[in-house]
Amino acid sequence: MSNEGNLQDAYRYCDLIARQRARNFYPAFRFLPKSRRLALSTLYAFCSLSDDIADDESDLSVEQRKSKLADWESALNRCLAGKVDSPLFLALMDSMEQFELPAEPFFELLDGIKMDLQPRRYCTFEELKVYCRKVASSIGLVSVRIFGCRGNRADEYADSMGIAFQLTNIMRDIAEDLRRDRVYLPLEDLEAFRYSEEDLKNRIYDRRFLDLMKSQYSRALKYYHSADPRLVGDQSKKLLPAEVMKSVYRRTLEEIKRRKFQVYDGRISIPGWRKISGIALTLIRRSMPSRTS
Numbered sequence: 001m002s003n004e005g006n007l008q009d010a011y012r013y014c015d016l017i018a019r020q021r022a023r024n025f026y027p028a029f030r031f032l033p034k035s036r037r038l039a040l041s042t043l044y045a046f047c048s049l050s051d052d053i054a055d056d057e058s059d060l061s062v063e064q065r066k067s068k069l070a071d072w073e074s075a076l077n078r079c080l081a082g083k084v085d086s087p088l089f090l091a092l093m094d095s096m097e098q099f100e101l102p103a104e105p106f107f108e109l110l111d112g113i114k115m116d117l118q119p120r121r122y123c124t125f126e127e128l129k130v131y132c133r134k135v136a137s138s139i140g141l142v143s144v145r146i147f148g149c150r151g152n153r154a155d156e157y158a159d160s161m162g163i164a165f166q167l168t169n170i171m172r173d174i175a176e177d178l179r180r181d182r183v184y185l186p187l188e189d190l191e192a193f194r195y196s197e198e199d200l201k202n203r204i205y206d207r208r209f210l211d212l213m214k215s216q217y218s219r220a221l222k223y224y225h226s227a228d229p230r231l232v233g234d235q236s237k238k239l240l241p242a243e244v245m246k247s248v249y250r251r252t253l254e255e256i257k258r259r260k261f262q263v264y265d266g267r268i269s270i271p272g273w274r275k276i277s278g279i280a281l282t283l284i285r286r287s288m289p290s291r292t293s
Contacts, residue, residue: 007094010087011038014045021048024252028244032147039095039146040241045088047139050109054116055180065117073110099146105138112138119181121197124188125219129163131184136169137162140242148238153231157239161246164223168253171216174263175203189215203264213261217253224250 018041019026025044029037053068060068079089080096080103095101112134122128140158149157170177170184177184183197190197193212195204229236229243248270255270256263 006087007090010091010094011042013087014038014042014091017041017045017048024248025245027248028241031241031244035098036146036148038091039099039101040143042088042091042095043139043142043146046092046106047109049088050113054113062117066114069110069114069117073107076106076110095146101142101145105141108134108138116182119183121183122186125186128184128186132163132166133159136166143242144239147241149232149235151232151235153233154235157227157229157231157242160223160226161242164220164227164246165249167216167220167223168249168256171213171220171256171261171263172252172268174200175266178203185212185216205262205264210261213256213263217257217261220253224253 015038018029022029022041022044029040032040050069050072053065053072056065075086075089078084079093082093084090084093096103112131115131115134122131137159140162141155144154144158174185178201183200185200187197189212190200193208193215195208195212199209224246227246229239232239251270252268256268259268262268
């Protein structure tokens with residue numbers, strides 16, 4: 001699998017996965033040149049197919065899932081060694097070479113997915129933050145390089161963005177995660193608001209829950225504010241796709257708040273027109289000259 005035709009087919013395969021699955025993210029991909037867009041689609045396809053191993057609805061045992069994940073990790077190692085046997089890894093190998101993508105975040109992502117194979121709890125936010133960095137910030141670290149940004153400041157931006165996105169996911173997906181016996185809200189936060197894990201499982205919606213969720217909202221908002229494109233200085237123009245993604249996810253967070261945190265009823269999503277308006281506002285703001293103090 002080394003000729004140009006196979007490589008183009010491999011990228012088309014990855015792009016199709018991204019278009020089908022990345023409902024919140026794919027509109028932002030369109031603001032990239034084709035080669036970078038296809039690399040980002042490949043990254044997304046890798047992440048999505050990796051997640052499938054942990055979230056597969058079949059009756060696989062934990063040990064069987066661990067075995068599948070180990071096989072997947074072996075395929076990634078072979079890819080890094082220049083040996084590929086699937087369209088995904090062919091496109092991934094080319095993307096990593098073309099844009100000098102680091103390998104470590106890919107393994108961090110897989111470590112985070114391993115953490116989801118068995119029900120677990122996070123006693124503190126610091127523990128949860130480790131998980132967020134593995135499953136979300138790791139993707140951001142690769143993404144900013146695909147966008148063309150380099151350096152510690154770009155990494156700081158990606159880290160904050162990843163944590164903000166994952167905290168939004170955690171709030172949005174409480175009901176779905178409970179079905180899988182996953183609780184991502186830090187236990188110290190439950191205790192602080194006198195809201196027990198049993199209350200969570202029984203979907204008790206009261207003042208304690210509202211106060212708990214308001215605290216989670218404030219924490220996520222802090223990380224959105226920390227993901228400031230001005231961090232990267234002259235490279236900030238390259239972060240337009242990331243800012244478009246942020247506008248969509250930030251609106252999801254605001255929609256959760258607008259609906260008074262009624263997350264027990266199922267996943268909250270934003271209407272298409274709000275998504276489009278958010279993207280439009282982002283484009284307008286990014287086109288305006290920055291003010292100097």
